[in-house]
Amino acid sequence: MKHPAVRNHDLSRVKYMIIGAAPVPKEVQTQLCELFPDAQIGQAYGLTEMTTTLAMISGTQKRGPVGSGGRLLPGLQARVIKQDGSLANYGESGQLVVKGPAIALGYLNNKQAWVHTGDQVIISETHEVFVIDRFKEMIKVKGFQVAPAEVEGCLLSHPDIADCCVVGMPDDRSGEVPLAFVVLTTDAEERFTFGADQAYHIKSDIYKVRNHVRHFS
Structure with a gap:
């Protein structure tokens, strides 16, 4: 879309x-x-x-x-x-x-x-x-069940994210925390290569949506 x-x-x-x-x-x-x-x-x-x-x-x-x-x-x-x-x-x-x-x-x-x-x-x-x-894909965070699909839906509402996948990552304090792998839109990918300032702006804006996001170019 x-x-x-x-x-x-x-x-x-x-x-x-x-x-x-x-x-x-x-x-x-x-x-x-x-x-x-x-x-x-x-x-x-x-x-x-x-x-x-x-x-x-x-x-x-x-x-x-x-x-x-x-x-x-x-x-x-x-x-x-x-x-x-x-x-x-x-x-x-x-x-x-x-x-x-x-x-x-x-x-x-x-x-x-x-x-x-x-x-x-x-x-x-x-x-x-x-x-x-x-049920087997639910992420248990501090005893609460977190649905990856709900987190993915939240991330996909961001205009710079074309696709994403959320999985559980072990965490000593919370048991598990959501970890998101994102694919940027074509426009965001182009802006990402403009320089460090643009890349930082895109990443920091996405980080506001969820804490654990990794970008792979």
Whole structure:
């Protein structure tokens, strides 16, 4: 979206856009809606064990709610299990477990009716599924669970960042802290080479977003 070529093309013919594979940060989805004002834009969510999608934008919606992976499809049963093993209510986060006619028969030596997705989600009262992140990718900072996707969304809102990846880095004091690897936009890369002052300005401006950012040219 931040590539200079985007400004040189007429994108008005794009009428439908479905996004999947990973949670889309709210900031990115908002930018997409601004870039494609006439398109129906939303997300879809699924996994291999279900052989199909679990949720996707409804055909009656022009725009899915920002951050939503879509509405649960008909025929599926879903539960959200909190870390203490209790069932979450609408609006509470936990691991999504699902059951339905399209589900795989089971895992090797572990045939179970319910599939534990390993994803931390929130389900709204309108059955919208908001995927926060994979539980195994969560970063534990001073006992708090930090979702890399949320930090990445914050970083991607910066005009000089084209792409980024956030991982956990061991820290003696906090247990873990987020570490971000960023790719600068073409314009920022050019300014970065102008001299030490410009490079310092770009890096210090990005550092204001998050503490741990490394740049690789």
